[in-house]
Amino acid sequence: MPKQPRAVFDTIFAFPPNRETLGGTAYFIVKKNANLLIDCPAWDETTQQFLEERGGVRWLSITHRTAIARAKEIQQCFDCEIVVQEQEAYLLPGLEVTTFHRELALDPDFEAIWTPGHSPGSACLYAGVAGGVLFTGRHLVPDRDGNPVPLRTSKTFHWPRQLRSVALLRDRFSPQTLTAICPGANTGYLRGQRAIDRAYDRLCAIDLEAAAQAQAML
Template identity: 65%
Template sequence: MQQTPPKNPRPVFNTIFAFPPNRDTMGGTSYFILENLGNILIDCPVWDEPNRSFLQQHGVRWLFLTHRTAIANVKEIQQTLNCQILIQEQEAYLLPGIEVSRFQHDFTLSPTSQAIWTPGHTPGSSCLYHCDQGGVLFTGRHLLPNQQGNPVPLRIGKTFHWRRQLNSVQYLRDRFSPETLHYLCPGANTGFLRGQRYIDRAYERLAALDLDTYLEQKPEL
């Protein structure tokens, strides 16, 4: 049987790339940001030769992990790329024997990129905000596209704390504005974007969420 050739990272914007979904992270999508002061890898891509070559060619200063499910081959990635690992302090214990940088609420990776703690999906669930392109928020699994391509919080059986997750959505709405948040890049369910690779009108769509209705949402299997 003929094997499907590996897919290369695809551009989302000129300086942002998306990797194909990774089975080792439950179909998670990893992203890569080209930065003047050091490039940022968001979550763990498939650790195969095409992705290794791409990342070695460009170099990586930071591997930022948005939540525990995004962890795969971290030790190998760090050894190969000689990068720093950043994770919210409540989930750092999941990386024993690996040198990591921990943060509590916020962490500035560069003048244009900042990690933000958004607990709920997991205790250490976090997003990364990148201020280029009018503002891009990499949401991990904190906010995912539904079948209509709209960003929503998704309650599953393993959700750590549903009310805290909804509070984290409200925190993002309070923190940003239509002028500072144009796009979302989710960490999963990217097939619902139908090739667009990002969610546009990000703040408008977040503002339209009725969070009181979501309080009664039952977990999805």
């Protein structure tokens, strides 16, 4: 039997890793008349029923190209608005999409932020709920100690640009506006924790100079 999504916070849920997105973790935020799905969970009856019981999906925000999966089926089911950074919109042919360049406010609590590097159109989604939560896709993922890090791989689009994107996030937020990070991959390294806490302090602790010298992690 498929696993149910688990609560991260009162109104935020994490889906089980999805094989179609290379083990990516999708999230769902429940908000009256404005439910937001971040990346694509496994698309099956369990997922569809879970979303329907909570009012459906208003927006589907894509954080990077690997997270697209069944976006077409989700849009057809819920008639939701797909939000994607403009450089990756071509990967959704035939679908109605809302694109953005640097930033896009979906409503007073939700904002998409372009963070290029992992892929050309990599983006984070900031939610001004629960003290401020940043959904980072594969832009920042937990290391073995559960700390957020940019991860360089053989498929990284532009490593220096990814590190600059990390610096921009660090400069954008504060301890008052960012308390948690919900990564879109490597969530097993959280070891039972449902999000990365002390998010702003941990973001500031990333050694970008050392990362710039790091070799590819394959």
